[in-house]
Every structure is written in structure tokens, then in C-alpha cells.
Amino acid sequence: MSDEIRITKKERDALIILGNHIDEEFPVRLVDISDEMSLKPPTILNLLKRLEDKGYVEREKGMTVLTKSGISRYREIVENHRILETLMVKNGMDLDRACLISENIDFLIDHESIDNIFEKIGKPSKCPHGRKIEQFHE
Amino acid sequence: MSDEIRITKKERDALIILGNHIDEEFPVRLVDISDEMSLKPPTILNLLKRLEDKGYVEREKGMTVLTKSGISRYREIVENHRILETLMVKNGMDLDRACLISENIDFLIDHESIDNIFEKIGKPSKCPHGRKIEQFHE
DNA sequence: CTGACATATTAGGTAAATACTAATAAGATT
DNA sequence: AATCTTATTAGTATTTACCTAATATGTCAG
Numbered sequence: 616m617s618d619e620i621r622i623t624k625k626e627r628d629a630l631i632i633l634g635n636h637i638d639e640e641f642p643v644r645l646v647d648i649s650d651e652m653s654l655k656p657p658t659i660l661n662l663l664k665r666l667e668d669k670g671y672v673e674r675e676k677g678m679t680v681l682t683k684s685g686i687s688r689y690r691e692i693v694e695n696h697r698i699l700e701t702l703m704v705k706n707g708m709d710l711d712r713a714c715l716i717s718e719n720i721d722f723l724i725d726h727e728s729i730d731n732i733f734e735k736i737g738k739p740s741k742c743p744h745g746r747k748i749e750q751f752h753e
Numbered sequence: 754m755s756d757e758i759r760i761t762k763k764e765r766d767a768l769i770i771l772g773n774h775i776d777e778e779f780p781v782r783l784v785d786i787s788d789e790m791s792l793k794p795p796t797i798l799n800l801l802k803r804l805e806d807k808g809y810v811e812r813e814k815g816m817t818v819l820t821k822s823g824i825s826r827y828r829e830i831v832e833n834h835r836i837l838e839t840l841m842v843k844n845g846m847d848l849d850r851a852c853l854i855s856e857n858i859d860f861l862i863d864h865e866s867i868d869n870i871f872e873k874i875g876k877p878s879k880c881p882h883g884r885k886i887e888q889f890h891e
Numbered sequence: 892c893t894g895a896c897a898t899a900t901t902a903g904g905t906a907a908a909t910a911c912t913a914a915t916a917a918g919a920t921t
Numbered sequence: 922a923a924t925c926t927t928a929t930t931a932g933t934a935t936t937t938a939c940c941t942a943a944t945a946t947g948t949c950a951g
Contacts, residue, residue, distance in 0.1 A: 656899070657902095658939055662938085676947095703870070706874055708870060716866065720862070723858060724858070736845075764908095794929085795928090814917095
């Protein structure tokens with residue numbers, strides 16, 4: 616428990632972008648991530664190399680793919696995000712604010728703990744944005 | 754709103770230590786913080802200089818004092834901490850885990866937002882540790 | 892197949908945050 | 922005054938997070 620590999624906010628952001636594009640026909644290119652994050656390609660390359668070191672990403676010939684571990688970390692973060700958002704909105708916070716805050720903490724909290732909260736608040740099927748909260752794990 | 758000066762986790766930790774000692778007869782010395790944080794004095798000095806730049810601390814002749822702004826930031830973080838802890842424990846999380854998580858996020862979230870939550874959950878007077886949750890602001 | 896253009900990579904540089912050791916300065920205490 | 926404890930300075934290293942400029946690698950039109 617809580618043995619998740621530490622990532623930074625930027626690494627989180629890149630991971631999310633990679634995960635969000637996972638079902639698309641064409642893989643995300645460096646320039647795409649570069650555009651989405653408003654950072655220059657060399658900066659992104661650097662970021663991706665760190666994600667590679669952490670085992671979340673594999674790269675060859677300009678292609679970047681999430682590894683199994685990367686996919687499951689991505690899913691955990693997204694799920695954390697939606698559950699935290701739900702919890703905050705349920706407790707009086709404005710949706711936009713909740714989303715912004717969640718972005719800054721969803722990758723810092725271990726998924727197991729968030730999962731407990733999910734159970735406790737009655738396994739809501741959707742976050743306040745209307746997006747599905749799935750239980751990804753087997 | 755949300756115009757709080759960005760601080761890092763280490764800066765937060767030092768701020769908390771300074772705040773916790775505020776009522777004591779003798780001021781906290783560098784070595785004290787050094788001991789409490791298990792970091793060498795030069796590292797702490799560096800940290801304090803950054804807090805000074807951010808206007809949270811004033812230093813002269815080895816003495817370190819929180820400024821007005823430092824005190825109020827300290828209080829906001831402590832309050833954030835206790836409210837977040839309360840929220841998490843109320844929603845099924847183990848107290849120790851909640852405390853640990855709260856430590857990592859209490860300084861990242863603007864106090865106004867947390868205050869909304871506080872109102873919504875019925876202004877509990879104590880956190881799960883039994884410590885007072887006060888409304889410090891006028 | 893060959894330029895031209897787009898994209899990726901390398902190289903090299905900067906800055907902030909986080910640490911350290913070793914040396915020096917300043918205070919306090921005996 | 923000598924000693925001991927603290928504080929400070931100087932110098933070094935690593936990680937994250939950026940950049941520009943140069944080079945390499947594709948790719949696609951003709």
C-alpha cells in the first residue's frame with residue numbers, strides 16, 4: 616500500500632495526455648504533447664525519458680506508448696481525480712475549483728485510500744462532470 | 754481568492770514548526786528546526802531565506818520570527834489540515850493515513866475553498882485528533 | 892529518387908529547490 | 922581567554938523544469 620512511484624505534476628500531466636489519446640488510431644507525437652502542454656519538444660522529451668525511467672512509458676522511433684504499469688497508473692489518477700472531485704462538490708465546493716484542486720492532488724494520494732472513500736460515499740457512477748467513475752482493477 | 758503565495762512541502766514543514774513554537778518562551782533556533790526536520794543547518798538556513806523572500810519570516814542574529822503574514826499562512830495551513838483530515842475520516846479513511854495525506858496537500862489548497870467545506874460539514878469544532886478547529890480570521 | 896518540410900533528438904545552457912561537507916564567524920560559558 | 926556551540930558562507934551535487942540552436946531522421950510531393 617502507498618508504494619506508488621512518486622511522480623511530479625508535470626509527469627502527471629504528460630501521463631494524462633498519453634492516456635487520453637490511448638484509443639485513437641494514431642499515436643500521440645512529441646509535437647502533440649508539446650502543443651497540449653505549451654512546452655517545447657525538448658522539454659517534453661526530457662519528461663518522457665523520466666516517465667520511461669519510472670516504467671510508465673516505452674519509446675522507440677519517436678513513438679511513445681504507455682506500458683501496462685503506465686496505463687494502470689493513468690487510470691488510478693483519473694479515478695482519484697473524479698472521486699476527489701465528487702467528494703469536494705458534495706461538500707459544497709464549486710465544480711471548477713474542485714477540478715483545479717483535484718488536478719493538483721490526484722497524483723499525490725494513493726489509490727487504495729481514495730478507493731475507500733469511493734466505497735464510503737456510495738460508489739457514485741459519475742463525477743460532477745458527468746464522466747464515468749469505473750473500477751478499473753480486476 | 755487563490756492568490757496565496759506558492760510554497761513547497763519543505764517550506765510548509767518549516768512554517769509549521771515555526772508556528773508550533775510560537776507560544777514558547779525561547780525562539781526556535783536553527784539547530785532546533787534542523788533536528789526536527791532531520792536536515793543540516795545550512796539546508797535549513799536556505800529554506801528560511803526562501804521563506805523570508807516570501808515574506809513569511811524575519812531573521813536577525815540567528816533569530817527567526819514569523820511575520821504577520823507568516824502567522825496567518827501558518828494558521829490557514831493548520832486549519833486546512835484539520836478540516837481535510839476531518840473530511841477524509843468522515844468518509845471512511847483511516848486517521849493516520851488521513852493525517853499523512855493531509856500533510857501533503859494542506860498547503861496546496863486555497864483556504865477559502867476549504868472554508869466552504871468547513872461550513873458545509875457543519876463547522877466541526879475538533880479534528881479527528883481532537884484538536885480544535887478555529888476560525889482564525891476576523 | 893530527391894529536395895523540402897516536419898518532426899525528433901542532441902547538445903548545451905539557465906534557474907529553482909533540495910541536499911551535503913568543510914570552513915569560518917560569532918556567541919556564550921566556564 | 923579558551924572552549925564549545927551555533928550560525929553563516931562557500932562550494933558541490935542532483936533533480937526538475939525550462940529554453941535555444943543545431944543536427945538527424947522521416948515523409949511526401951514531384
